[in-house]
Ligand SMILES: Nc1ncnc2c1ncn2[C@@H]1O[C@H](COP(=O)(O)OP(=O)(O)OP(=O)(O)O)[C@@H](O)[C@H]1O
């Protein structure tokens with residue numbers, strides 16, 4: 471028996487606007503993702519990658535079609551139910567880090583736990599552990615302005631995993647980083663996937679970063695143009711990077 475899909479999109483469409491300004495951003499997407507996969511989503515600008523990620527992340531709903539998450543029909547959930555699903559199962563990483571300024575790394579990472587109603591002591595311990603796991607032990611009190619881009623993205627990853635999500639959705643997580651920092655971030659995402667069994671869905675324009683994924687899904691003009699297995703994924707960030715200063 472094959473493993474049941476964690477995520478199932480069936481004939482998903484997304485329309486923005488109406489009348490003359492109407493735009494069909496997704497034109498019927500069928501996509502099954504099994505727990506534990508590492509998927510790179512690629513395709514030209516405007517092909518619908520972020521639109522699909524927003525739907526997958528329960529931040530937005532399809533215009534038509536079905537989205538099953540663990541067998542639940544996401545498209546018919548209320549806004550509150552979707553928010554709960556998001557808080558319980560999903561973690562997000564964005565190109566622009568999206569950290570709160572003038573707020574310490576520790577507090578940024580604690581935020582999802584605060585929304586969840588965890589106690590201050592639970593939050594403190596879990597956030598410190600998450601920061602440790604992304605190599606930022608000792609940086610808890612620094613604010614984003616006092617951190618490099620690579621470090622800010624690590625804080626964002628710590629924030630994404632502090633709730634122990636089933637899925638991490640990353641939309642161009644290395645888009646604002648240089649090559650070395652990009653590989654470091656990919657090494658982290660790889661470890662989340664391999665060592666913690668977290669399903670990773672990542673949008674990227676960079677073939678070098680997509681090469682870490684075991685599956686590549688290509689969007690073209692609102693459709694899935696190609697869905698392929700990467701038989702030889704990169705299994706570790708380049709060795710010369712592992713020993714370098716991680717800032
Ligand atoms: N909120 C919105 N309102 C109206 N149109 C939108 C909205 N979001 C996206 N679109 C349009 O939908 C299409 C798909 O956009 P989307 O952001 O999904 O593309 P993308 O593949 O993520 O591109 P990029 O690589 O540039 O990030 C584009 O034509 C875009 O202009």
Ligand SMILES: [Mg+2]
Nearest residue numbers: 519520521641
């Ligand atoms: Mg996008």
